Amino acid sequence: MFERILDEEERGQVGIGTLIVFIAMVLVAAIAAGVLINTAGFLQTQAEATGEESTSQVSDRLQVVSQSGTIGDGGDNLEELEFVVSQAPGADSIDLNEVNVEFIGADGQESFTLDGDHIDIFTNGDQDGVLTDRSDRAEIAFDLEDLDESGGDLEYELNEGDDLSITFTTAAGASTTAEIRVPSTLVGDDGASVRL
Secondary structure (H helix, E strand, O other): OOOOOOOHHOOOOHHHHHHHHHHHHHHHHHHHHHHHHHHHHHHHHHHHHHHHHHHHHOOOOOOEEEEEEEEOOOOEEEEEEEEEEOOOOOOOEEEHHHHHEEEOOOEEEEEEEEEOOEEEEOOOOOOOOOOOOEOOOOOEEEEEOOOOOOOOOOOOOOOOOOEEEEEEEEEOEEEEEEEOOOOOOOOOOOOOOOOO
C-alpha cells in the first residue's frame, strides 16, 4: 500500500528556505487578519454611533398634547398661544431650552429658540426646563405681540380664519409640527381661552 523510498535523493527536501516561506505566509495571514479585525471593530463602532444618532433624530421629539389661544383686544384675534407638550414615546430626556421653534404663516416665517420665559413644567416640579419622564407635562406659551425675547419688536398676528404652522425641533434634530387654524369667528371676551 505505501511505497518505501530507499533512495535518499528521491526524498522531499525540508530546508531553511521552505521554513522561511512558511513563516512568511503565517506572518502575512496574521497581519491581514489583524487589519480585518481592526477594520471590523471600527465599522461596528461607527455603525453603533450612527444608529444611536438616527434613533435620536426619530424618537427624541415632543408630542403636542393640547393647544389653545387667548383672545386679544377687540375679540377678533389671538394674542397668545399655549401648547401642552410631553415626550414622544421612546424619547430620552428633552431640554426645552434647546428647542428651536419655527412659525410659518401669513405674516411670514420666524424662527427662535425657547427660553425660560416660554416654559412652565407643571408636573413633577420644575426641572430647569427638562422633560425627564414620559408623564412630565410642560406648557409652552408664546406672546404673539412680543415673540422676540431679546427685547426687539417681533410680532406675529393671528386673526379670525388664519392658519399657522409651528414646528418644534429638539436638539437631537427631531421635529414635531402643530397646525393652528383660528376659527372664522372667535367667541369670547378679551383674555378668554379658545381651544385650537
